[in-house]
Structures are given as C-alpha cells and as structure tokens.
Amino acid sequence: MEKCKTSEARVIDYVYGELDQSESSAFEQHLATCSKCTRKVYSYSHVLHLVDDAESEFLPVALAPRNLEAKLYKRLADAPPEKNSILSRLSNYFSNLLLVLHEQKVASICIFSIAAIAVAFFVGNPFRPTTLDINRINSADARIEQYRHNDIQRNLEDVLRKKHLRHSDSWDTVSQLNRVKDQAQGTDWANIAKNQLKRVHSEF
Amino acid sequence: MDKMIDDEMLVAQFKSGSQKAFDELMKRYERRIFGYLLRSVRNYEDAEELTLEVFFKAYRALGTWEPKAKFSTWLYTIASNLSIDFHRAKSRQPVYMLEDEDVIEKRLIATDISSNPEKNLEDKERGRIIREAVDELSAKQKSVFMLARYEGMQIKEVAETLGMAEGTVKIHLHRAIKKLQTLLRPLWENNEI
Ligand SMILES: [Zn+2]
Numbered sequence: 165m166e167k168c169k170t171s172e173a174r175v176i177d178y179v180y181g182e183l184d185q186s187e188s189s190a191f192e193q194h195l196a197t198c199s200k201c202t203r204k205v206y207s208y209s210h211v212l213h214l215v216d217d218a219e220s221e222f223l224p225v226a227l228a229p230r231n232l233e234a235k236l237y238k239r240l241a242d243a244p245p246e247k248n249s250i251l252s253r254l255s256n257y258f259s260n261l262l263l264v265l266h267e268q269k270v271a272s273i274c275i276f277s278i279a280a281i282a283v284a285f286f287v288g289n290p291f292r293p294t295t296l297d298i299n300r301i302n303s304a305d306a307r308i309e310q311y312r313h314n315d316i317q318r319n320l321e322d323v324l325r326k327k328h329l330r331h332s333d334s335w336d337t338v339s340q341l342n343r344v345k346d347q348a349q350g351t352d353w354a355n356i357a358k359n360q361l362k363r364v365h366s367e368f
Numbered sequence: 369m370d371k372m373i374d375d376e377m378l379v380a381q382f383k384s385g386s387q388k389a390f391d392e393l394m395k396r397y398e399r400r401i402f403g404y405l406l407r408s409v410r411n412y413e414d415a416e417e418l419t420l421e422v423f424f425k426a427y428r429a430l431g432t433w434e435p436k437a438k439f440s441t442w443l444y445t446i447a448s449n450l451s452i453d454f455h456r457a458k459s460r461q462p463v464y465m466l467e468d469e470d471v472i473e474k475r476l477i478a479t480d481i482s483s484n485p486e487k488n489l490e491d492k493e494r495g496r497i498i499r500e501a502v503d504e505l506s507a508k509q510k511s512v513f514m515l516a517r518y519e520g521m522q523i524k525e526v527a528e529t530l531g532m533a534e535g536t537v538k539i540h541l542h543r544a545i546k547k548l549q550t551l552l553r554p555l556w557e558n559n560e561i
Contacts, residue, residue, distance in 0.1 A: 176542050180516075182523065210556060211549045212517075218498035219518060221491075223406060226399040229416045232423065233391060239424050307387050 168198050175201060179208040237311035316353045319344045324360070337364050375439040382430055390430070394423055397440060400519065401447050407514055408451040410503065418454060422446045437528050444515065444529045452507050494555070501551040505544050508532075512540040 170191075177183050178191050195202050323340040338361065345357035375396070381389035401422055406415040425446050433442065505513060508530070515526045516537075523541075527534045 172546075173538075173542060176545055177538075179545070180541060182538075207549060208545055211545060211552055214498050214552055214555070215502060215548060216517075218495040219407065219502070221495045222410075222499060223403055226403050227406075228399050229402045229419045232394060232398050232416075232420060235420050236394070236423050236427065239420060240427065243424075 168200050170194065170198070170201050172204075175204045176208060179205060179212065234311060237308050238315060241308040241312040313351065313353070316344060316348045316351065319347065320353060320357060320360075327364075334364055334367075376435060379430060379433070379435065379439055390427060393439065397443055398423070400440075401443055404444065404514060404519055405447055405451055407518065408447075408510070409454055410499070414454065418447070418450050421450055425450075438525075441525060441529050444519065444521075445531070448511050448515075448530055451511070455507055497555065498552060501548055504551060505547060506540075509540045509544040509547065512537050513544040516541060 174183075174191065178188065183191060191201075195205065319340075323337060323344060326340075327337045341357050341361045341364065345354050345361070348354040348357055373392075375393065378389040378393050382393070398419065402415060402419045405418045405422075406412065409415050409418065422443060426443060435442075437445075502510065502513070511530060512526055512532075515521045515529060516523065521529065523534050523537050526532075527537045530537070532540075
C-alpha cells in the first residue's frame with residue numbers, strides 16, 4: 165500500500181471548509197483511495213458535530229441581555245463624567261440653589277416638595293425636577309440624566325407605595341428613603357426624600 | 369429599523385450627536401455579543417455584566433473611534449479582551465455553573481422557544497461534558513474557535529478581531545480541534561461507532 169503523504173493540516177482545513185474549491189475536490193479524489201485520510205476526516209468531523217450539538221443545546225436561540233439600554237445609561241450616569249458638560253454645570257447650580265434655600269429653612273420648600281411628590285406619585289405626571297426640557301436637548305448627558313431621574317423617581321414611588329400599603333415598617337421605610345436620598349444627591353429628589361424622612365419620623 | 373442604514377452611517381450619526389443611532393447599533397449587536405460572551409464565560413450574570421461593559425466602553429470610545437475595521441469587528445475585539453481579562457481574574461478555575469443553564473432554560477421557556485423539552489438527562493450530561501472540553505481549550509484557542517465557528521467569521525476577520533496574524537489563527541484552530549479530539553475520544557469510543 166502506498167504511504168499517504170497528506171499533511172494533518174490539509175485534513176483539518178478540509179474539515180473546517182477552509183480549502184478552496186479546486187483544492188477541496190482534489191482532496192476528495194484522494195479520499196476515495198485513502199482510508200487513513202478518510203478515517204481522519206470522519207473523526208474530526210465527528211468532533212465538530214458533537215461540539216456543534218452541545219453548543220446549540222447550550223444556546224439554541226440568540227438571547228438578548230435584559231434591559232441593556234437602561235443599564236447602560238444608568239452605568240454612564242454613575243460613571244465619573246469625562247468632560248464638564250452643560251448639564252452637570254446646571255445640576256451643580258441647582259444643588260447650590262437648594263443648599264441656600266435649605267439653609268434659610270424656607271418652609272415653603274417643604275410644601276412645594278410634598279406637593280411635587282404628590283403629583284408625581286398620584287397622578288403619574290412625569291415631573292422633571294431640574295425643569296430642563298429633556299426632549300429639546302438631544303445629547304448623551306440629557307439621556308443619562310433622564311434615566312437617572314426616572315430611576316430615582318421609581319425608587320421613591322416604590323418606597324411610598326410600600327409605606328402606603330403598610331408593606332414595610334418604619335425602619336424599612338427610613339432606610340429605603342435614606343438610600344433614595346443618597347442616590348438623588350444633587351437633585352430636587354434628595355430634598356423630597358429628606359422631607360419624607362421627616363414625616364416618617366413624626367408619624368412613628 | 370432600517371436595514372439599509374449601515375453601521376458606518378450609524379456611527380457617523382452618533383458622532384454628530386444622535387443617541388438613537390447608538391441605540392440602534394446596540395439593538396443590532398446585543399444578542400451576538402451576549403451569545404459570544406455567554407459561551408465564553410458560561411455564566412448568565414457575568415455575560416450580562418460583560419455585555420454591558422462592552423457597550424459602555426464602545427459608547428465612550430466611539431466618539432474618537434477611527435474605523436480601520438468593521439464596527440462589529442471592533443465590538444468583538446472589546447468583548448474578546450474583556451473575556452480574557454475575566455478569565456485571568458478568575459483563573460483559579462472557570463467553574464462550570466449548572467445553575468446558569470437553568471437560568472437560560474427558564475428564559476428560553478419564558479420566551480416560548482424552548483429547545484427539545486423531552487431531552488433526557490443523559491443527553492444533557494453529555495452536552496455538559498462536551499462543553500467542559502471546549503472550556504479546556506486555551507483562551508486564544510477558544511476565542512478563535514468560537515469566532516470562526518459560531519460568529520460566522522472568516523479567518524481574516526478573526527485575525528483582525530484578535531490582533532493576530534492569519535497564520536496564527538489557523539494554528540490555534542488546528543490545535544483546538546486536535547485537543548477536542550483527544551478530550552472527547554473517550555465519549556465516542558464508549559458510546560458510539
Ligand atoms: Zn491520505
């Protein structure tokens with residue numbers, strides 16, 4: 165029997181489908197006469213079949229990760245800013261303004277805040293505390309800020325809903341409100357959370 | 369979704385301030401990147417986290433990105449680097465987590481495109497053993513194998529993605545199949561032929 169001089173690499177290329185048409189048909193002609201190469205082709209092909217089956221069993225259809233878009237914008241919001249944007253300057257301005265108001269202990273801000281949360285909570289009005297028209301600013305910052313505000317609002321509503329339905333005790337409510345307050349730093353929501361905290365303290 | 373708008377156009381739109389362009393790019397590739405990473409780390413939560421990281425990095429770098437390759441190739445490059453870092457960090461052993469398969473299965477059932485429900489335990493066990501063999505490949509062998517076999521890439525594109533010469537890609541592909549053959553031989557010597 166003639167000793168076969170076909171390289172292992174050629175067999176593997178054939179199995180992977182990496183040979184061009186003429187190389188491939190020449191090799192197939194060789195296969196008709198060479199049992200050694202035929203066995204190798206069978207063996208490698210079988211390996212690939214096994215792996216393909218196992219992999220398609222693992223992931224039979226393409227799945228999408230959950231809430232990628234929302235998570236991305238939240239992540240971008242949490243990440244340190246790359247540049248000093250208009251929005252971060254604006255939000256600094258607002259938080260400074262709030263600090264001043266807070267130090268003066270203006271009683272009206274309490275009323276305003278309670279009214280605001282009542283509107284946001286009971287009417288579901290997408291109230292935006294920074295008074296920026298997000299739609300007009302089609303920038304990354306606006307989108308990030310919007311997601312951040314939505315997130316804070318959702319969390320705050322969640323706390324109040326649970327409190328309202330008596331699904332959490334005062335200790336829970338206080339710790340949740342504190343968490344929202346931290347999350348909301350630099351926005352009006354922080355103040356709203358603070359006022360809610362005061363109310364919880366006086367209620368219990 | 370307008371398929372006629374190609375990725376490069378969307379990248380240009382993003383650079384001129386369109387958020388929607390990035391959302392569209394993300395929609396186009398989130399499944400592929402997630403699937404690639406899921407096969408790489410075999411863990412649902414980690415794959416989600418890494419997918420987020422890929423798009424986070426892409427978002428931040430896209431503004432100054434100069435296209436030398438396709439946008440999708442660039443995404444896969446980011447994903448490959450992250451998965452290599454991930455395995456390096458977890459180098460003790462990339463533990464195969466059975467729970468994650470359950471998570472995937474639940475999601476598949478939830479999306480009502482479940483695979484063969486009557487699949488028996490023996491088949492599942494066999495699949496798991498085979499995937500463990502795939503996970504035994506070196507990081508480079510596995511990346512090359514996965515990109516070529518399941519992400520539909522030509523050798524040239526795999527080379528671009530991983531920053532390797534085409535010859536090196538071929539070497540890794542060859543080693544991968546030989547190693548798999550060695551590892552899986554007991555399986556078919558016992559059960560088949
Ligand atoms: Zn031969």
